[in-house]
Amino acid sequence: MDKNEQKAKAKKAAGLRKAVQAGWGILSNAYIKGFLPGDPVIYQGKLKQVCVPGMNCYSCPGALGSCPIGSMQAIFDNRNRGIGAYVVGYLAVIGLFVGRFICAWLCLFGLIQELLYKIPTPKLTVPEKIDKPLRYLKYVMLFVMVFLLPFFYRSKYGVGEPFFCKYICPVGTLEGGIPLVLLNSMMRGALGWLFRWKFLLLLLCIAASIFIYRPFCKYICPLGAFYGLFQKVSLIRMRVDKEKCVDCGVCAKTCKMNVDPHKTPNSNECIRCRECIHACPMHALSMNIGPGPVQLPEQEVRPAEEA
């Protein structure tokens, strides 16, 4: 395959991914009635017993499913202190099958960030010494804001709070808050400091997404953090064929999540978008079921080194 042919194939694959992301986003938010002006209505049917696999606020007027991160907190902050087994187990099944694949293919908020990044402006590379520690922030969000605080905190009336949803989540503000506030004058009257704070976070997230690829996914998202924990054990894994790889670094340059797939093919940060697979000139990368990078014994010489 020549270079142009490979580029065309990569473009087609990227187009297909966008179509899947958009199609899923529309399908999972297809409750049209919710978007009509008037009294606020959201979908109340049985589908909401099940969580969608990506970040999608269940208070979005169109949402047909539940948000996994919101649902986890709802179980933890419930008066009976649920242990979250239903949602944690459900997400673990997804993680064990595909790892962070959902992030690149079935998350509307991921797509929104990607589209913002397409706005033609100079792009920013976060320096490694800031980027690296900041990546751990999403685990803090997961363990502190989603697990610990909703589970342990109780007000004097015995009521818990969904800390991540309430104080951080820009997805809820964008998909739930803004449409509901725009559609209902009653809600507009009830806006206070919390809405202003969350609106500010949303604006920051939108602005950052124009210059940095998927900043929310890289640094904040507790769901991405959760799926990331399964990357190395999931059924689907990335594989590097060391016989074919010539260490050219094209894959690392292609990766906008700043992963170096030929060194860490199953990094927690990889969203399995497959862009590096299409970019590799040696066709050394692939996505397979199970582990098993094709490795040469230590003493063997790579073809590139022979040449």
Added chain:
Amino acid sequence: MKREVPLKVTIALIPLAIALCAFGIYRGEVAIVLAKAINICMECIGLG
């Protein structure tokens, strides 16, 4: 390169995760999710 996790570990973990999910269903956690999801969440939208 570090040794990779064998496939049989993954295959052993899948039923455990399914069992965890089933345990949550048995404990009635689906009803909590549904009750939360069918009402507008004031915290999510920034009103409460």
